[in-house]
Amino acid sequence: MTACPVSIVAPHPAKFSGVILAELGLSLEIETYRLHRSIRVLDPFAGVGGMHKLSRSEKGQWSLFEAGYDIETVGVEIEPEWACQHPRTIVGDATALPFPDASFDAVITSPTYANRMADHHNAKDGSRRMTYRHTLGRPLTPGNSGGMQWGEEYRGLHVRAWEEARRVLMPGGLMMLNVSNHIRKGEEVPVVEWHMETLAALGFIIEDDRVALTPRMRFGANGTARVEYEHVISARVAS
Ligand SMILES: C[S@@+](CC[C@H](N)C(=O)[O-])C[C@H]1O[C@@H](n2cnc3c(N)ncnc32)[C@H](O)[C@@H]1O
DSSP states (O other): OBOOOTTOOOOOSSOOOHHHHHHHHHHHHHHHHHHTSOEEEEETTOTTTGGGGGSHHHHGGGOOOOSOOOEEEEEEESOHHHHTTSTTEEEOOTTSOSSOTTOEEEEEEOOOOSSGGGOOOOOOSOOOOOOHHHHHTSOOOTTOGGGOOTTHHHHHHHHHHHHHHHHHEEEEEEEEEEEOOEEETTEEEOHHHHHHHHHHHTTOEEEEEEEEEOOOOOOSTTTTOOOOEEEEEEEEOOO
16 A cells, blocks of 8 residues: 555546446435444445445435435555555555455445557547546556456456455445446457456346446447446355
8 A cells, every 4th residue: 555645646548437436326325224224335446436426424415315324435446646645545556455354244346447548659649538547647557457458467357456446345245336338449348248247257247237327438449339338246155
């Protein structure tokens, strides 16, 4: 874990949209209601900390039940310029979490999607290139999946991250994954299906796969060939 150099911040290219936060927030509210207690929730790929909007202290409009249960949020993000934008996000690596076994009720997260946002260039011509590297303004930290295209390296990192998620989840714990396919060379790349199969292979019980229409970027290569929706996969550790 690295101390937060709070003086440096950077914009982020792929924050949670309101639609996805609403999906996640509703499920967490239902989880507090189901368990009849406050819950502790982790986002291991936390970016600038959109998930913290779901905590009791910040969310306001997401509160459905008046039982007064809290949703305590904790984020982990590998890039200090993004992590340090929220006091409940620590700088760390999703594949080596600094938390004990069975210490969270839920893991909700949006990993990178292995799409063109993983391109490495740093555009100097002012063109609208939405990549992790370009938006951060320096090379990504080694181990940042935001620099990984669809392939063995991307898949290996996420197997390790989902093993860690399962380790820190309590028995019966909820896992929610926001992910999307993309078009490459005219073909849809089955990123969503791979994550779902991987969760199942790691022993998660898949409960749901919902699609949400979200605004997608319309510039850059493949500007007219976008997958128009994202998925929210829900899975559970056996109790
Ligand atoms: C899709 S973004 C998440 C954005 C976030 N939901 C938000 O609202 O800001 C994925 C994030 O995962 C981070 N990341 C990539 N590899 C990581 C790793 N090994 N450990 C921790 N964070 C990582 C990236 O830097 C990026 O900020």
